[in-house]
Amino acid sequence: MxxxxxxxxxxxxxxxxxxxxxxxxxxxxxxxxxxxxxxxxxxxxxxxxxxxxxxxxxxxxxxxxxxxxxxxxxxxxxxxxxxxxxxxxxxxxxxxxxxxxxxxxxxxxxxxxxxxxxxVSRPSVKQNLGIRAGFVEDRRWLHCDIKSISLLGNLLALDEAKQKGFEEAVLLREGFVTEASASNLWMVKDGILYTHPDGQLILPGITKMKIRELTKALGIEVKEVAFTKKELLAADECFKTSSVAEIVPIIEIDKQKIGDGMPGKVTKRILKAYIEAIN
Ligand code: PDD
Incomplete structure (x- = not known):
């Protein structure tokens, strides 16, 4: 090649x-x-x-x-x-x-x-079925906004989740959800979309930027505020976003169902809009 x-x-x-x-x-x-x-x-x-x-x-x-x-x-x-x-x-x-x-x-x-x-093919199976994740302490550094090739912190987090039998890590810093091991993380509660604000604790995703634009057009309210592990477990829906994964629903975290344990309605609406935008 x-x-x-x-x-x-x-x-x-x-x-x-x-x-x-x-x-x-x-x-x-x-x-x-x-x-x-x-x-x-x-x-x-x-x-x-x-x-x-x-x-x-x-x-x-x-x-x-x-x-x-x-x-x-x-x-x-x-x-x-x-x-x-x-x-x-x-x-x-x-x-x-x-x-x-x-x-x-x-x-x-x-x-x-x-x-x-x-x-790379589109991750349609994961998008239709969703994935199961586990909580992992976010022990990375305080420059997570830099797209650095030093990814050991992210790799350790993913490996910790995999060792426990999960497909992905949902990172927690001082009780607050930051992002996933190589994606931004979102939750839906009562029709409102929540995600961690940009800053030193997460990577400012390009897919995140696109979601801001699409949700505006769809009339979905977005709040960029940090939320806790407890709030995420009580959410209706959860999904992760990245350039490669696009939008992938997270249906369970630490073996607890998010909402009804299926990809959610709001997630599906945003995914549909995302797929239309790339075509
Ligand atoms: N990962 N957060 C982290 C820690 C990431 O590594 C990524 C991307 C994202 C999402 O960013 P974007 O939407 O711009 O792809 C968030 C890439 C895909 C990777 O390392 O392969």
């Missing part, structure tokens, strides 16, 4: 990762995942904007403009020719020798860009 490595599109076997690449040694880098539907990168501009925000938050100067990066990503997409999938791209701070914790001089060390495209 062909990948993008800095400015070149080459076979993945030809990529050389330096052992002193700061991404490899420190997880010092940022990434994005964009969904491709019928050959189009969905909400590309919003993803690129968030990528630049992440770069600024980690004090990294990107060695290309948004237009240049977009052109490179499209070049790869044309070359690979996958109509429905996802594009993953990351930039690490680059190769700095010897290994030192200090950020290297950005005038000397060039960030390293990598992108690849994989086919």
């Amino acid at each position: 062909k990948v993008l490595w800095n400015e070149q599109i080459i076979d993945e076997s030809k990529v050389k990762i330096d052992l002193e690449d700061r991404g490899y040694q420190f997880g010092d880098g940022i990434y994005e995942v964009i969904r491709i539907y019928d050959g189009c990168m969905y909400m590309e501009k919003e993803h690129l904007d968030r990528f630049w925000e992440s770069a600024q938050k980690i004090r990294m100067t990107l060695p290309f403009t948004q237009v240049e990066l977009s052109q490179r990503l499209h070049r790869l997409a044309n070359e690979v020719g996958i109509e429905n999938g996802r594009i993953y791209f990351q930039v690490t701070r680059g190769v700095a020798k010897p290994r030192l914790h200090d950020f290297p001089d950005s005038a000397v060390v060039q960030p390293v860009l990598l992108a690849d495209i994989q086919p």
Whole structure:
């Protein structure tokens, strides 16, 4: 499979990762995942904007403009020719020798860009049936708004949920629900949609942005306020959102049914509007 490595599109076997690449040694880098539907990168501009925000938050100067990066990503997409999938791209701070914790001089060390495209099918089965999740303590750091490649906190949370037999982790920080391991989290109570406000404790999702727009058009009230584990267990519906998962109902948490334990009415309305928006 062909990948993008800095400015070149080459076979993945030809990529050389330096052992002193700061991404490899420190997880010092940022990434994005964009969904491709019928050959189009969905909400590309919003993803690129968030990528630049992440770069600024980690004090990294990107060695290309948004237009240049977009052109490179499209070049790869044309070359690979996958109509429905996802594009993953990351930039690490680059190769700095010897290994030192200090950020290297950005005038000397060039960030390293990598992108690849994989086919992904729409998660219709999960969307129709819903998934079962478990509560896990949110022990990640206080920069969850940065789309950092250092995802160990998220991976540990997902693994903890999986070890208990659940498909997903619903993260709890000081009793409040933040998000899921790689998605934003929502609940519906008495027809109102609730989700955690943006800030340092969650990733500001691009799908979340879309849901704000769709619910406005559907006349569904949205409150971006933190809610507790108890409030979530007493909710009528729950679902998670991400570029890859789109909208997936969560029908049980810690073996307790949410509402009647089936994908809810409001969730289905929003999912229908989401699917119409991508077509
Ligand atoms: N995950 N919260 C976290 C912690 C995430 O990792 C993601 C995305 C989201 C949803 O963001 P968006 O709607 O912009 O995809 C929320 C991606 C898909 C991943 O890591 O693969």
